[in-house]
Amino acid sequence: MLSQSGRLAVPGSGVFIGTEMVRGATFGVSVMTTRGMVVDWGAQAPLVRYIARQQRSQLSILLSGRGYFVSGGRTFTLGPGEAVRSDQRLHDDEGYAGEPARVLVLDWHDDALGPRHVGPARLARLGRRELAALRGHVDRLRSMPDDDWTRDLFLQLGSLGLTRRAPPPEPPPLSPAERTLYRALGRVRSSLSDHPALPELAARLKISERQARRVFRELDEKVGLNAEGWRETVGDLRIATAHQLLSVPSLPLARVAALSGFRSPVALCHAFSERGGLTPGQAARVLRERWDLSRRADEVWLDGAAMASDQPQLRVAAP
Numbered sequence: 130m131l132s133q134s135g136r137l138a139v140p141g142s143g144v145f146i147g148t149e150m151v152r153g154a155t156f157g158v159s160v161m162t163t164r165g166m167v168v169d170w171g172a173q174a175p176l177v178r179y180i181a182r183q184q185r186s187q188l189s190i191l192l193s194g195r196g197y198f199v200s201g202g203r204t205f206t207l208g209p210g211e212a213v214r215s216d217q218r219l220h221d222d223e224g225y226a227g228e229p230a231r232v233l234v235l236d237w238h239d240d241a242l243g244p245r246h247v248g249p250a251r252l253a254r255l256g257r258r259e260l261a262a263l264r265g266h267v268d269r270l271r272s273m274p275d276d277d278w279t280r281d282l283f284l285q286l287g288s289l290g291l292t293r294r295a296p297p298p299e300p301p302p303l304s305p306a307e308r309t310l311y312r313a314l315g316r317v318r319s320s321l322s323d324h325p326a327l328p329e330l331a332a333r334l335k336i337s338e339r340q341a342r343r344v345f346r347e348l349d350e351k352v353g354l355n356a357e358g359w360r361e362t363v364g365d366l367r368i369a370t371a372h373q374l375l376s377v378p379s380l381p382l383a384r385v386a387a388l389s390g391f392r393s394p395v396a397l398c399h400a401f402s403e404r405g406g407l408t409p410g411q412a413a414r415v416l417r418e419r420w421d422l423s424r425r426a427d428e429v430w431l432d433g434a435a436m437a438s439d440q441p442q443l444r445v446a447a448p
Contacts, residue, residue, distance in 0.1 A: 171222025194227020
C-alpha cells in the first residue's frame with residue numbers, strides 16, 4: 130500500500146486544501162479537505178491533462194460542504210452524505226467548496242471494488258448515522274496503519290452496498306524506491322513554490338536521475354498515476370494548483386503564480402495559453418460565477434444561477 134499527504138495553503142489567511150491518499154495496485158482512496166478555496170475538476174479539465182486520461186470507476190462521497198456533479202447533461206447539487214458513482218471515461222464535471230468541504234473519492238480498475246461502472250452517474254444518499262460513522266473513520270486515517278484503515282473503510286462502504294466489503298488482493302510489494310517516490314509526490318504538491326526538480330528528488334532517494342525516471346515510469350504503470358513523465362506531471366500540478374488559487378477572492382495574480390511554482394504571472398499566463406484553455410483572468414471569473422463562497426453552505430452557483438439544495442435531483446439507488 131502506498132500513501133502520501135499534500136497541503137496547499139495561502140500563508141496568513143487560513144485558506145488551504147489538504148489531500149491524503151492511499152493507493153493499491155488496482156484502487157485508490159483520497160480524502161480532500163478545503164477551506165476558502167474551490168476545487169472544480171470540471172473547470173480544470175481543459176487545462177489539466179491527467180484528468181482526460183482517467184479511465185476508472187469512481188465513487189465520490191461528500192462528507193461536508195457543498196458540491197456539484199454533471200451527468201447526462203444535467204447538473205446536480207450535492208450536500209453532505211450524497212454519493213456519486215461514475216465512469217471517469219465520460220469525464221463528467223465535478224466540484225467542491227465549503228467551510229470546510231471534505232470529500233472522499235475512490236477509484237478502481239475493472240472490478241476491483243465492485244462491478245465497473247458504465248453509463249451515466251448514479252446517486253445515493255447516506256443516512257445521518259452512516260455519514261457520522263464514515264466521518265469518524267476518515268478522521269482516523271493517519272492514526273491507523275494504512276492496511277487496517279483501508280480494510281475497515283471497505284467494510285463500512287460494503288455494508289452500504291457502495292463497494293465490496295474487502296479490498297482486492299495486492300500483488301508483490303512495491304520497492305522501497307517506489308514507496309519513497311510516491312510519498313515524495315505529496316511533498317511536491319505542498320512545495321511547488323520551491324520549484325521541485327527531479328535531480329533534487331533523485332538525490333533524496335539516493336539514486337541517479339535516470340533511475341528516478343525509471344522508478345517513476347514503473348510506478349505509473351503499476352498503480353495508474355495517469356502521468357506522461359515527470360515534467361508533465363509537475364506542469365499539471367502547477368496548473369491545477371493555480372486554478373484552485375484563482376478561486377480565492379482578491380488574491381493577486383503574482384501571488385497565485387508564486388504559490389503554484391511559476392516564476393512570474395507572465396509564465397502562468399503562458400502555461401494556461403499553451404493548454405488552449407481560458408486565461409487566468411477568465412478562469413477566475415468563471416469560478417466567481419459558478420461559486421460564491423460567501424453564500425450559505427447549502428447553495429452552489431453554476432453558470433450564473435443559484436441552485437438551492439432542495440431543487441429536484443436525480444435519486445437512484447446505488448448498485
